[in-house]
Amino acid sequence: MKCAIIYCSKTGNTERVARAIAHGLNGSVKMVKLDFTPEGILKDFSPSFTLDLSPFELIFLGGWVMVMRVHPYLYAYIKRCSNIEGKKVAGFLTGGAVLSRDHAFKDFKGVIEQRGAELAGFSYTSTLLGLTLTRKKLEVATGFARDLMKKCNR
Amino acid sequence: MPTFSRRNLFPPRLGGGAWSKPSQKAGIPERVIIPFQEAISMPCKITVHEGDRVKAGEKIGFMGNGDTCIAVHASTSGRVDQIAPMPHPLGFNALSVVIASDGKDEGVEAKPLGASGIGSNKEKMFEALREMGIPLNYPLLAKTGFAVSRLLINATEFEPPLTSGHHLIKEHGPHIIEGLKVLLSACSASQAVILIEKDRPSLIKTLKGFGSEVPAITIRGVNHPYPDTAVGYLAKKLFSKKPYRITADRRTEVMTVDLSSLFAIYNAWFWGMPLTEQLITVVGSAIPNPQNSWVKIGTPLANLVQSAGGTSSPLGQITLGGPLMGLPQSSLEVPIIKKTKGVCASVALLFDERRRSRFYKRVPCIKCAKCVDVCPVSIIPNLIADFIDNRFFSDAARRGVFLCAECGLCEYVCPSRIPLLELMKLGKVSLKGEQSLLTQSNLKLLS
Numbered sequence: 123m124k125c126a127i128i129y130c131s132k133t134g135n136t137e138r139v140a141r142a143i144a145h146g147l148n149g150s151v152k153m154v155k156l157d158f159t160p161e162g163i164l165k166d167f168s169p170s171f172t173l174d175l176s177p178f179e180l181i182f183l184g185g186w187v188m189v190m191r192v193h194p195y196l197y198a199y200i201k202r203c204s205n206i207e208g209k210k211v212a213g214f215l216t217g218g219a220v221l222s223r224d225h226a227f228k229d230f231k232g233v234i235e236q237r238g239a240e241l242a243g244f245s246y247t248s249t250l251l252g253l254t255l256t257r258k259k260l261e262v263a264t265g266f267a268r269d270l271m272k273k274c275n276r
Numbered sequence: 277m278p279t280f281s282r283r284n285l286f287p288p289r290l291g292g293g294a295w296s297k298p299s300q301k302a303g304i305p306e307r308v309i310i311p312f313q314e315a316i317s318m319p320c321k322i323t324v325h326e327g328d329r330v331k332a333g334e335k336i337g338f339m340g341n342g343d344t345c346i347a348v349h350a351s352t353s354g355r356v357d358q359i360a361p362m363p364h365p366l367g368f369n370a371l372s373v374v375i376a377s378d379g380k381d382e383g384v385e386a387k388p389l390g391a392s393g394i395g396s397n398k399e400k401m402f403e404a405l406r407e408m409g410i411p412l413n414y415p416l417l418a419k420t421g422f423a424v425s426r427l428l429i430n431a432t433e434f435e436p437p438l439t440s441g442h443h444l445i446k447e448h449g450p451h452i453i454e455g456l457k458v459l460l461s462a463c464s465a466s467q468a469v470i471l472i473e474k475d476r477p478s479l480i481k482t483l484k485g486f487g488s489e490v491p492a493i494t495i496r497g498v499n500h501p502y503p504d505t506a507v508g509y510l511a512k513k514l515f516s517k518k519p520y521r522i523t524a525d526r527r528t529e530v531m532t533v534d535l536s537s538l539f540a541i542y543n544a545w546f547w548g549m550p551l552t553e554q555l556i557t558v559v560g561s562a563i564p565n566p567q568n569s570w571v572k573i574g575t576p577l578a579n580l581v582q583s584a585g586g587t588s589s590p591l592g593q594i595t596l597g598g599p600l601m602g603l604p605q606s607s608l609e610v611p612i613i614k615k616t617k618g619v620c621a622s623v624a625l626l627f628d629e630r631r632r633s634r635f636y637k638r639v640p641c642i643k644c645a646k647c648v649d650v651c652p653v654s655i656i657p658n659l660i661a662d663f664i665d666n667r668f669f670s671d672a673a674r675r676g677v678f679l680c681a682e683c684g685l686c687e688y689v690c691p692s693r694i695p696l697l698e699l700m701k702l703g704k705v706s707l708k709g710e711q712s713l714l715t716q717s718n719l720k721l722l723s
Contacts, residue, residue: 160637160693162624163593164561167437169293171561171623173590191631198625 123275124177129184129214130156130195135249136186136216142260143182143214146267152178156185156195176205180212180242180274182267183230187217190225192233200233212243212270214263216255220248243270285650285689286500287436287600294557295439299447299568302583304377308351308574309362309611312339313370320348322373328356332383333550335407336373343415347407350375351552351572353382363610365596365603372611375574386548390458398422401462408544409551411614413531417463424531427459427468428511431479431535432501434683435598437559438618441535442479443568444555445472448539449482453493455542459533460492469494469514473501502652503601506681507532509653534615557618558584560599562591571612578608580619592624600684639692647686647696653679657686661696664703667716677703 125147131137137155144151154172157165164171175181183200185193192200192215200206213230217223223246234241245266249255312320320339330336330350338347354377364370389408394400402417417424433441445452460468470487472480474497487493502510511530540551552573558580559566565585577594581587588608595602596610599620612619647657655676663672677700686696702714 158625158627162627164623164625165287165599165688166561167287167559167599167620167622168561169559169564169566173623194627194631195625197631198627201628202625 123179123271125151125180125182125271126154126172126175126178127151127182127184128154128156128196128199129182130186130193132186135247135255136184136214138255138260139214139216139247139263140182140184142263143184143267146264147271156199158195162198173203174205175203175209178209180210180271181206181239182212182214183234184214184216187215187222187226190222191229192226197233200237207238209239210242210274211239212245212267213241214245214247214266216247216249218248218250223248242274285646286685287688289436294437294559294566294568295442297567299443299555299570302569302571302575302580304352304379304381305572305575305579307354307357307374307376307576308572309372309374309576309609310336310348310351310574311362311364311370311372311611311613312337312348313364314339314366316368320371322359322371324356324359324373326356326359330354330356330375332381333386333552334384335550343418345406346411346414347409347550349409349550349552351574352377353380354378363607365605365610365613365616367603367606383549388544388546388548390545395461398462398464405462405541405544407550408540409614410537410540410544411551412533412537416529416531420529422463424463424465424529425467426511426515426530427456427463427465428507428514428530428532429456429468429470429535429538430502430504430507430510430532431470431472431483432498433473434501434503435600435602435618435620437566437620438557438598440555440557440568440617442476443557444535444539445479445482448542449479450486451542452535452538453483453486453490454546455538455540456487456493457490458541458545459538460490463531465492465531467492467494469496471496471498471502471510473497474499500652503681503683504532504534505601505683506652509679509681536615536617551614554612554614554616556580556612556616558621559618560586560594560621561623562586562621573614574611576609576611577605577619580612581608581621586621590623592622594619594621600688601682638694641692641694644691646689646691650685650689652683652685653681655679657696657700658694660703661694661699664699664706669703669707672703673707677707680704 127140129136129140154170185196211234215226227244231241247259319341322337324336331353334350335347336350338345340346354375357376358374361369362372389404483495543549553570556571557568563584563586567584593604595604596616602620641658660672660675660677680700684697
């Protein structure tokens, strides 16, 4: 199964979670980091960036929760990418407060359904500026990816 | 705070993915646009007319006058289609010759300069190099009577994804050294210093292997890459006895030379070929197959993007040069000029206005000093920018605003999103008293 992980990270917490998820998928995955300048130009130079999601069957979208909503970078990507319709999409969001989980889930689900994709799974990791991002939480994220892979393969 | 402890300051090196592949030969474009002006109202003379047939490497005119005069050659064979003002990479419409290619790429008869017996006469040697269209610092050579005491070659790659200079050393290392020997004998320089990053041991080995016969050639490893605009500062630091003296030291005349110019000198001297091709890197997030390729001078950018597998639909910005110091271009019809090292095409996404927050706007400086850490010329960008913002221009000059090499690293690392590079440029323009579109009020609108 071909998978892609598309995430945005500022201080590195979401990046750690994304790596844990890639570990759960046995590493055979394309990882794209979204980092933009204020004008909206991608800062990364690597050729791994893609807007076309047609080769992938399972897509992980991740980012940090900002003001209880999906991060603007991730939102802009979901709005702009092509061939996401009908694909299985899983979300992994990170945030400082546990309370913002339900709000973020609602927002993420709304955005995904707007594009006509199927929400296959959702995970939320609470981090307090990296202080509470423990190894146990990363193992949970790895398990989440592994279970989802098994479910989709069935 | 995590923002302070995790200092990932420099952009990732070799992030472009073009390093591992060997360089290729690009196809012949349908038409090439050869500009004859490097600045607005620069004098030039075109010796061909519309409808003439030209061969690759044929001289079709010259640009500049006096000391800056340099010959211009047709880069491919074909018919002269048009002589008209066309867009130039520097942002104005320059008088250009458009050649419709016939696809054969027939060359003119080559006459190697080395065989013509001009090796003893310096003036004739440089006249011949000028005729071959090789860009060197001719005004400095004329001023010093063709006797420059030192040569400085910056072989470091400042722009993170570009690798064309390193590829040139990897594939043509001995040829570059041969070209350097010719130049050393021509301008009777006592020393030539090649600067290269310490983390490229294979390239240092290549250069040292071929350059060890000549005692005048020194290969020096540096920790960080330097931009081409900072070589003046470097020359002062390397060669001047009093590097911190403000006035220029007249006794040491240092000429900086490009790697591509050295390779062009080799080609002209031993094979009689004028400068019509350039090794450039095509990279960026909008390019699926990044590569180094030998491109005819005058090839439009659209051909390059197409040959590297890119399309124009997700393209947000295309710069001539790297992403940090490159010049953003307004259209894909702009041609490649001499000294171009690479093309960077980036993807851009439109943010939703309602979801933008104050995180992505300019906020006051938090004095984290990341810009001070990355600055290649060791000035204090945040302090100078603060002076310029408050219109204390003389203080900015005292703190060394004119040392700024405009490399753009400070703006890249700034967590407060302060337009440091624009402020530096504004300070320079205001201190010189020049007219510019960049003003204090325009800058407020931008940020």
